[in-house]
Amino acid sequence: MKLAVLEALNAERAARRPTLLVTELGSGRQRVVRPAEIAGDPLAEPLTEALRTGRSRLVEAGNERLFLTVQVPSPxxxxxxxxxxxxxxxxxxxxxxxxxxxxxxxxxxxxxxxxxxxxxxxxxxxxxxxxxxxxxxxxxxxxxxxxxxxxxxxxxxxxxxxxxxxxxxxxxxxxxxxxxxxxxxxxxxxxxxxxxxxxxxxxxxxxxxxxxxxxxxxxxxxxxxxxxxxxxx
Missing domain, CATH: 3.40.50.720 (NAD(P)-binding Rossmann-like Domain)
Known part of the structure; x- marks a missing residue:
């Protein structure tokens, strides 16, 4: 995990804000998605569902397999x-x-x-x-x-x-x-x-x-x- 990605996740966790981490399993590339950014994301539907349930999940988009890691504050x-x-x-x-x-x-x-x-x-x-x-x-x-x-x-x-x-x-x-x-x-x-x-x-x-x-x-x-x-x- 790149330092910039880790720092972004830690900042959102400290602020008790929900966040999603998208990992491309083939390339290993990762990106952070915040709730306000979901609507304009190509993975909007699975991201919304993952955030709603609070459950991380594996999804496929075209020929790409991705893992959505959900980070939500503890209740x-x-x-x-x-x-x-x-x-x-x-x-x-x-x-x-x-x-x-x-x-x-x-x-x-x-x-x-x-x-x-x-x-x-x-x-x-x-x-x-x-x-x-x-x-x-x-x-x-x-x-x-x-x-x-x-x-x-x-x-x-x-x-x-x-x-x-x-x-x-x-x-x-x-x-x-x-x-x-x-x-x-x-x-x-x-x-x-x-x-x-x-x-x-x-x-x-x-x-x-x-x-x-x-x-x-x-x-x-x-x-x-x-x-x-x-x-x-």
Whole structure:
């Protein structure tokens, strides 16, 4: 691999941007293709499909055999609320391949003892979220039941096109939340993206069961709809 190609791939990886590497198996020539460049590429159709699925693949174009290597950011799950649901959700999500970050300024809840081996930020979301740079490969879950913590984070998650945005609370609670966010200028179309009540409807009762329902809904959005990859393309 030429140094220029490696540097380009590393730069895109560091910026958490999806990228494809096209390798001509006969000649060994390689080129980097970014999502914005796919439409004008002679391999537009297979490149689009590879990016949508996140799977590298072998393709043929004329007499040429090429390998498409897909480089997509690892999925993240950002949670506001160091609560009982988060205690069950964080290790499950980490086991499923998500990088998990929990934000909660309430230091009585946000303790390493309650969340071992988890990236825990005992700060306000408006301090933490800008440095995290939420993106289309990030899922966000608001679990505190405290509007001072959850609302600013929901605004940021919607603005950054997180592939999943969910919020804990009853339909009545969510209706009041929508009114607050609409009063801040958020469009109804954006607010409609919030999954609330959060999680799949599996009749969950305990914190652990609710965590299962949330993770299932997150994975469904990531794998079935692949919204992050489609928006990135």
């Amino acid at each position: 993240r799950l950002v949670i506001t609320g160091a609560v009982h649901i988060s205690q069950a959700l964080a290790p499950m999500a980490a086991s499923a391949g998500f990088t998990v970050i929990i934000i909660d300024p309430r230091t009585a809840f946000a303790t390493p003892e309650r969340f071992p081996a988890i990236d825990l930020r005992a700060e306000w979301p408006d301090v933490v979220l800008p440095e995290l740079r939420l993106d289309a490969f990030t899922a966000f879950a608001a679990l505190t039941h405290d509007s001072k913590i959850d609302d600013p984070a929901l605004v940021e998650a919607l603005a950054r096109e997180c592939f999943y945005v969910g919020a804990l609370g009853s339909r009545k609670t969510h209706a009041a939340r929508l009114e607050r966010l609409a009063a801040q200028g958020l469009a109804r179309e954006a607010l409609a993206r919030i999954h609330a009540p959060i999680g799949l409807d599996i009749g969950a009762v305990s914190p652990a069961e609710i965590a299962v329902s949330i993770l299932g809904e997150v994975i469904a959005d990531l794998r079935r709809r692949a919204p992050a990859r489609e928006r990135a393309a």
